[in-house]
Amino acid sequence: xxxxxxxxxxxxxxxxxxxxxxxxxxxxxxxxxxxxxxxxxxxxxxxxxxxxxxxxxxxxxxxxxxxxxxxxxxxxxxxxxxxxxxxxxxxxxxxxxxxxxxxxxxxxxxxxxxxxxxxxxxxxxxxxxxxxxxxxxxxxxxxxxxxxxxxxxxxxxxxxxxxxxxxxxxxxxxxxxxxxxxxxxxxxxxxxxxxxxxxxxxxxxxxxxxxxxxxxxxxxxxxxxxxxxxxxxxxxxxxxxxxxxxxxxxxxxxxxxxx
Amino acid sequence: xxxxxxxxxxxxxxxxxxxxxxxxxxxxxxxxxxxxxxxxxxxxxxxxxxxxxxxxxxxxxxxxxxxxxxxxxxxxxxxxxxxxxxxxxxxxxxxxxxxxxxxxxxxxxxxxxxxxxxxxxxxxxxxxxxxxxxxxxxxxxxxxxxxxxxxxxxxxxxxxxxxxxxxxxxxxxxxxxxxxxxxxxxxxxxxxxxxxxxxxxxxxxxxxxxxxxxxxxxxxxxxxxxxxxxxxxxxxxxxxxxxxxxxxxxxxxxxxxxxxxxxxxxxxxxxxxxxxxxxxx
Amino acid sequence: xxxxxxxxxxxxxxxxxxxxxxxxxxxxxxxxxxxxxxxxxxxxxxxxxxxxxxxxxxxxxxxxxxxxxxxxxxxxxxxxxxxxxxxxxxxxxxxxxxxxxxxxxxxxxxxxxxxxxxxxxxxxxxxxxxxxxxxxxxxxxxxxxxxxxxxxxxxxxxxxxxxxxxxxxxxxxxxxxxxxxxxxxxxxxxxxxxxxxxxxxxxxxxxxxxxxxxxxxxxxxxxxxxxxxxxxxxxxxxxxxxxxxxxxxxxxxxxxxxxxxxxxxxxxxxxxxxxxxxxxxxxxxxxxxxxxxxxxxxxxxxxxxxxxxxxxxxxxxxxxxxxxxxxxxxxxxxxxxxxxxxxxxx
Numbered sequence: 001x002x003x004x005x006x007x008x009x010x011x012x013x014x015x016x017x018x019x020x021x022x023x024x025x026x027x028x029x030x031x032x033x034x035x036x037x038x039x040x041x042x043x044x045x046x047x048x049x050x051x052x053x054x055x056x057x058x059x060x061x062x063x064x065x066x067x068x069x070x071x072x073x074x075x076x077x078x079x080x081x082x083x084x085x086x087x088x089x090x091x092x093x094x095x096x097x098x099x100x101x102x103x104x105x106x107x108x109x110x111x112x113x114x115x116x117x118x119x120x121x122x123x124x125x126x127x128x129x130x131x132x133x134x135x136x137x138x139x140x141x142x143x144x145x146x147x148x149x150x151x152x153x154x155x156x157x158x159x160x161x162x163x164x165x166x167x168x169x170x171x172x173x174x175x176x177x178x179x180x181x182x183x184x185x186x187x188x189x190x191x192x193x194x195x196x197x198x199x200x201x202x203x204x205x206x207x208x209x210x211x212x213x214x215x216x217x218x219x220x221x222x223x224x225x226x227x228x229x230x231x232x233x234x235x236x237x238x239x240x241x242x243x244x245x246x247x248x249x250x251x252x253x254x255x256x257x258x259x
Numbered sequence: 260x261x262x263x264x265x266x267x268x269x270x271x272x273x274x275x276x277x278x279x280x281x282x283x284x285x286x287x288x289x290x291x292x293x294x295x296x297x298x299x300x301x302x303x304x305x306x307x308x309x310x311x312x313x314x315x316x317x318x319x320x321x322x323x324x325x326x327x328x329x330x331x332x333x334x335x336x337x338x339x340x341x342x343x344x345x346x347x348x349x350x351x352x353x354x355x356x357x358x359x360x361x362x363x364x365x366x367x368x369x370x371x372x373x374x375x376x377x378x379x380x381x382x383x384x385x386x387x388x389x390x391x392x393x394x395x396x397x398x399x400x401x402x403x404x405x406x407x408x409x410x411x412x413x414x415x416x417x418x419x420x421x422x423x424x425x426x427x428x429x430x431x432x433x434x435x436x437x438x439x440x441x442x443x444x445x446x447x448x449x450x451x452x453x454x455x456x457x458x459x460x461x462x463x464x465x466x467x468x469x470x471x472x473x474x475x476x477x478x479x480x481x482x483x484x485x486x487x488x489x490x491x492x493x494x495x496x497x498x499x500x501x502x503x504x505x506x507x508x509x510x511x512x513x514x515x516x517x518x519x520x521x522x523x524x525x526x527x528x529x530x531x532x533x534x535x536x537x538x539x540x
Numbered sequence: 541x542x543x544x545x546x547x548x549x550x551x552x553x554x555x556x557x558x559x560x561x562x563x564x565x566x567x568x569x570x571x572x573x574x575x576x577x578x579x580x581x582x583x584x585x586x587x588x589x590x591x592x593x594x595x596x597x598x599x600x601x602x603x604x605x606x607x608x609x610x611x612x613x614x615x616x617x618x619x620x621x622x623x624x625x626x627x628x629x630x631x632x633x634x635x636x637x638x639x640x641x642x643x644x645x646x647x648x649x650x651x652x653x654x655x656x657x658x659x660x661x662x663x664x665x666x667x668x669x670x671x672x673x674x675x676x677x678x679x680x681x682x683x684x685x686x687x688x689x690x691x692x693x694x695x696x697x698x699x700x701x702x703x704x705x706x707x708x709x710x711x712x713x714x715x716x717x718x719x720x721x722x723x724x725x726x727x728x729x730x731x732x733x734x735x736x737x738x739x740x741x742x743x744x745x746x747x748x749x750x751x752x753x754x755x756x757x758x759x760x761x762x763x764x765x766x767x768x769x770x771x772x773x774x775x776x777x778x779x780x781x782x783x784x785x786x787x788x789x790x791x792x793x794x795x796x797x798x799x800x801x802x803x804x805x806x807x808x809x810x811x812x813x814x815x816x817x818x819x820x821x822x823x824x825x826x827x828x829x830x831x832x833x834x835x836x837x838x839x840x841x842x843x844x845x846x847x848x849x850x851x852x853x854x855x856x857x858x859x860x861x862x863x864x865x866x867x868x869x870x871x872x873x874x875x876x877x878x879x880x881x882x883x884x885x886x
Contacts, residue, residue: 006345013342017364020375023385027378076271083268095268098275104522106474108491109515112498112507113282120285136278156627159594162614163621164641164692168263178631197369199477217370221377221481233371240366244359
């Protein structure tokens, strides 16, 4: 009995979570634009999706910014984490607290603050400002991922490398980085995900025709939505499910699923 | 051997000053001044912006934001805790798949999810269509506060479930067995052992839901039709439509401090509970 | 007399106001097996780390082959270390771990292969080249750590309590193996341990330390038989330490009577500490004993009985294969050469 209740409740929640998405998927095949009734099965919205310049451009910028900012932030974040790990107690604490401000602050404050900075120095809002902004909020998450791995690492291992003749930079390359690599990769993935999904910060720090997916959907939702967005939702769902299944297969040790 | 590794962090420290500290200081500066921002020499010190916040109209907005955020957080907590509990009791084989499908919505774009909800709740959206089919009158939920709350719950529920689940799954099974060995039935075990041990997860979850909920403007804009103004909307307006950056900055600073204070309170609660905890992620 | 390969001159090291190593002076001879011995916190590991280059002395000089190396980083010293918890590179297999130092020196590949093969034979891990470090037992990991250090042919090998994490039987086996290795390879071993039995078994020279200060330097036999103070006497082996008075050369008084002994050089009637090892005391009939007493406890230890006897104002510990039950009246006997006199001290 209890088992049934449990399953029932869980199913309800899952219905709650997926219903809106499933509705969109259904509509993506709907001949009629209206959300009202069913006009027949069609794939035309998918075709229109691939022809829609705005959507394609937004997707392009979304992925480009996400890729670039996650690569840059992983790089800077990893080396900075190593530096921070070796800092004295007090400077480290101060630096870390400042570092986590973009994580703690609501998106809107971070977005506004960055926009204010760019405008104050008369910098044109566009691709570069959006890229910088994404990097700003990505780096703390990379550091958050890498720092614990550094703490876990056996201190003697670095000393052993030096003892065996490695210069500090050789030890960094051949011993420290391989040891913290799982944290680096996780950091990269988190940064990438956050970037793809970001709306608020991008909204305030972009301009001159550079949009990403979130901004596009936002402006459409306010004005009136193109049905090709439904098609996009379906494809996105498919991609996410496949990706997650793949990741799940690779991590057979299982519980690193939680980002 | 001197430790020179710390130099690796110095470039980033410069970066942080430029892109984290300075922007916030600028916002603070604007909040404390008035005048034309395009003409720096016209700026003068003023507390006017902060005083404006205490206008009844704006206090109402702040109050509404808190109210809706608290309601959403509570719903997420009471709906989400059982979910976390149930998932943690599922057999290992299925647990991963269930978790995986639970995570899928988060990975989908936040705006698409909100938009999806729009198409269900809007006046001629899916929900009303279904109701019409059954012969029931349409619900005028959207635009409105209820729709906003529903949107918040929908978007943030997984963020409540995940931290709670993480903590629950780390509870040593032996502890539960010890409780039952000592005479506690399942209900008592839950109340006296599981629940207290899961508090760090609850605190995490509350933080991860309340913070975005109180500062959102997207959900309130799309599902509230621009009539349900929350702090986030107010701030957004100052910077886009109204062009009153000073007032907007003041509002931002206030929002920031409200959040930081709430988080300080939360972490005090967590510290008293024990556990030099691992990071929430 | 072989040359001094390492010398510590007036070396001091402080942490947060605590003096971990207090003005020590020590020299280490080439090809000897020398052990730094002492309780936790005595400064032995700090001293070792300063020799290795992982800590800088606050005062004093460290000389290697007569050259001051205070400012030389670890990767430029011709010294290698075996760490307490092995510190193997877990992202590499056995071969790559051992090859690490050789690759840095740009040793050609076939030479690397040759040396590693020879090393693996020396540590009895032939065929383990491709094994992953995580799959090895503690003892095997230990031997890889030793191989990784020795393959670089350093002049000095530092070992920081390397056997601490092994079980008793394996530890005893490894002690013998390390001694053999040192003789075979022919280099200086500087060993750190808190286990006095280990130190006595393996070393040519033992350096006893306490509170950052060297208490005594000597061969295992000297340290055991002629401890210079109460701390050393107490730390090394079991001992009975009785307060007494040195009447004159070769005569010492304690437990109510005078005894002939072999020590001299103390002042007349000088207060001293007297050391007698439990295994040097025999149990006999009360009339035949030098001291009379009553047995207060008996514990069977396998190799011998350990008895506490109260007599002559002191509770003596005796280790003997003879036994007397609790409550029995007994006599204690020992020889003049078993009495060791030290200056009275803390």
